[in-house]
Amino acid sequence: MSDLNKQKIVASVPQKGFFGHPKGLFTLFFTEFWERFSYYGMRAILVFYMYDKVSDGGLGLDETLALSIMSIYGSLVYMSGIIGGWLADRIFGTSRAVFYGGIFIMFGHIVLAIPGNITMFFISMFLIVIGTGLLKPNVSTVVGDIYSEEDQRRDSGFSIFYMGINLGAFISPLIVGKVAETDYHLGFGIAAIGMFFGLLLFLLTKKKNLGLAGTIVANPLSPSEKKKVYTMIGLGIVILAILIAIAIPTGLLTFKSFIALIGILGILIPTMYFVVMYRSPKTTAVERSRLIAYIPLFIAAIMFWAIQEQGSTILANYADKRTQLDFAGIHISPAWFQSLNPLFIITLAPVFAWFWMKLGKRQPSIPKKFSFGLLFAGLSFLVILLPAYFGGSDSLVSPLWLVLSYFIVVLGELCLSPVGLSATTKLAPAAFTAQTMSLWFLSNAAAQAINAQIVKFYTPETEMVYFGVIGGASIVLAIILFIISPKIQSFMKGIK
Template sequence: MQRYTRKQIVESVPQTGFFGHPKGLFTLFFTEFWERFSYYGMRAILVYYMYYEVSKGGLGLDENVALAIMSIYGSLVYMSGILGGWIADRVTGTSNAVFYGGVLIMFGHIALAVPGDVAFFFLSMVLIVIGTGLLKPNVSSVVGEMYDEKDARRDAGFSIFYMGINMGAFLSPLVVSFFSDRYDFHAGFGVAAVGMFIGLIMFVLTRKKNLGLAGTQVHNPLSAEEKKNFLKIFIVSAIILAIILPLSISRNWLTIERFVALVGLLGILIPIAYFVVMYRSPKTKPVERSRLLAYVPLFIASVMFWAIQEQGSTVLANFADQRTQLDFWGIRINPAWFQSLNPLFIITLAPVFAWLWVKMGERQPSIPKKFALALVFAGLSFLVIIVPGYMAGEGALVNPMWLVLSYLIVVFGELCLSPVGLSATTKLAPEAFQAQTMSLWFLSNAAAQAINAQLAKFYTEASEMVYFGTIGLVSIVLGILMFLISPAIQEKMQGIK
């Protein structure tokens, strides 16, 4: 297999053609736009599809079970990125991984678009989880390969790329919910499938011309012997699963509740294993071990933040459906529309926060203090929900602007944590574990959603004030603690700011 240098790969990509950026950014921008359109559109109505009665076109699952499944699904999506990155690095290359992932996602949405039972529903989830694991981490890697490491356009290119993500995430709940309202849930899922199909068509038709060699190289290919062993392990594992899973389900050994608990346990154990392996590795230098120790409280803070933020598509989605006045100002609000608020606020406020940090310069808060602010904002976003519940009383519908305010406040926190966390991860990662540390960052979201699957059991209309109040206060207390220990964390970061 021919090996290409970084320079050869960059030179193979037309370097102008999309707002002054490499032409391939056009391909990847719209591939990710349509992938996120399909993902967030499907996610906007998925929890309702699970717990609505069969007579209303749903699956008729218990509400708390539906909320738990939704969280576990999100957790598995982030966990699958580890497998997707490994397959791209050792088998397919990132560009092919993006294509194969998009195909699996499309078939997953097609499966949702076809009326079926719970078993068929879980099949669609498996396809989407594996497909997203292949596509999501690798499409970002291809973006990076188009630029020289010293190219000043690199950060701006990623900013344009992430704008595509949020544009797709903003539009899709509005479009998909329109079709699910006008026809049924399956029509909405069908629109999501069409979105992914459009993204695939654009990717296939333009990648050769626009991407050149970017994403085509397998960076750490399996040897012939490793391929044989991998194939054997894959076949044996598939056979074992094909035997054990149906048997476990038929004999009631594997229930939804037990599966949720298992994934929840993995969501916590896998990050711990990552930390231990990296810390104890002889490849990790003493200064890097110190930085890993500094990363631990940042990771814990990230888990707490995402545990609140990701409930926007579970518990808050249920709150929007069951507890919110949806006839407002003469408009009938679809509860799925609230899912567009997060990307809308990010698109609007991200430039403001970027300007603020630049304007403050050396006076801006340190990384740990920004994380502390994020936790306080996240906690406040939950405490805000208590107010209308207390004022209206149990069973009464609340003004939707309270929910809008909650989504807005948590975005303040997200802009303090998410881009800062990505940057901090690249700075604090041991040199020998750059990619694994980035995977670890995304696992904080997987761990958060695994925890949410357990928390969802405690949410009911009767307990909502205690639920929101307890989680909100815990986040604020952790934020204050993070602020107090931030000097110690900063010291362990060994000069990283």
């Protein structure tokens, strides 16, 4: 997207109207609120639904397999952002991508809400994966579009947007988790209704609040490219269908081989992305330097998300199997722990947003903020190994240990995630704006692809070693990143 188009977009957006920020932030805040309400409501009960007995309304899958599938599903959700980013950059723009994505997500939750079998489960997962890939990276890209590159409200705006994400994520597990104790499918139905509200709000407010934001295709296909690309897509779909039809009956495609394949793709795809963007003739010398600076930040993000995303797998299982759920006179649903992360973010995000604005030019550099994020992530895993150290692995532990672990990792998340979103919009090559945002979400995809392999090593007996090794690795990486941060900053060519 040219600098002239960026200026036209910013000029078309009312720059005041939502807590001192552009009015478009209201539309994006609440669209993402409802999308996250639907996603996190579904995610809060999904792993329990997979390994719960069929007689209790679940699918009856093996517990370890369910944890791996949960990680692979999370990886595919973020990996599909490649498709969403490319379609937005080359064909129909980010605004339409957000709308189409919301429709796919809503129908995915509707399929989950219909009592069925494992086939229905995978159909719903496919729809949600594609839908989230269209919506998730592109709604964040539109947030970047409504601010000029020099606007000092930008980081603060992303922090407010991030609070909207987590407000939806906080409320939904409390509602869906309680309903799912009676009927899993009714819980999934509530998630579908949440996405419907998000679509409705986006349609009613986008024209007035967003102006041209999201409507301009950054790097449109030429007529000759369209024919070639559409032919390749069609052939790819046919070849993939044939391979699947052969691989499943012959036993080549199993849960185990699929999990291994996604693990490889989780590392290979972002690597290819960096190479393609770096070597593109549309990428300038300054943009290439910024891409080099982005690589260590990307690696740090993988380490962080590998810990944070285990909140919906290992820590969810820990809440279900290892935690005393009758506490202070109330019975706690294990799904409710999924609300802790967004609750702490809602509470602390305004504090962090105010703190960064207060510091202004004196705030830590982007790489140093990332190193703080890794430090807190590592500490959150070291904390959760203490109950087994003090009381052994065969007794139920106080839920307060989980609360403390979630609190510490949130401190890291607020140092890294909204800052990472903002840094991505700043460091992205102009011809790859939406796709670079997709690359940012691939750090989460890579992390969860790795998690699908390592969750198999977790048992109550090995939990001290499991949490200790992963937490310790994160702290070591945090120290290294802090030391080399001045060098990374020099490659950013003026971006702070």
